[in-house]
Amino acid sequence: MNKYQGRQTVANASFFSTFITTTKDGKKRPSIRFYRYFTMILIHLLFVLSFVADIQVIEGDITGSRMLGFHLADPFITTEVILSRGQLPINLLIGTFTILAFYMLFAGRAFCSWVCPYNFFGEFAERLNAKLVSKKIIKKREFDTKIRYIFLLAFWILS
Known part of the structure; x- marks a missing residue:
């Protein structure tokens, strides 16, 4: 992506072109998006390797794991377990x-954008939705973001 020669955003660029960025002097380098996806794939590969090859760097899964001996647990899953x-x-x-x-130190969204695989699937679904809307296969719909609190409450009640 070259943001210096024209107005190009992630929405109107091809998927793989967003992994390379062009600097002001015309040099190409990996973008932050490349590093995010690389980190996401590496962390999940370490989860798989800990199970398959018994490499004990990261054990468990995203909801509850141990990294180098430190326990890590998703707060929402913790409330469900309790x-x-x-x-x-x-x-x-x-x-x-x-x-x-x-x-608190790095903001909660850092985890979702750099580790959680939902980010990848969410971006893919968003691109697919935009393409289907532009071809008039489906209608554009607005989703009330406050409904997430209903889902949160429902999952706690179901626990």
Whole structure:
């Protein structure tokens, strides 16, 4: 992507062109998006290798894992476990507080954009939706973002 020669955004650029950026002096280098996807793939590859080859750098999955001996747990999953079991496992609480500290230091969206695979699938679905809307195969719909709180409550109740 060359943002210096014209107005080009991720929405109107091809998928692979967004992994390379052009500097003011015309040199090409990897973009931040390239590094995000590289980090995402590397972390998930480490999860697979910890299971297949017993490389114990990262063990578990995205919702609850251990990285170099430190417990990590998703706060939402922690609330679900506490609601469903009625217990407070100490390792789960340690992992949750570790993640909450990370969220406070680096902002919660850093995890979603650099680690969570939903980001990749969300971007793919957004491009697919835009293409289908432009070809008039489907209608453009607005989604009320406040409905996420209903889903949050529903999952807690189902726990």
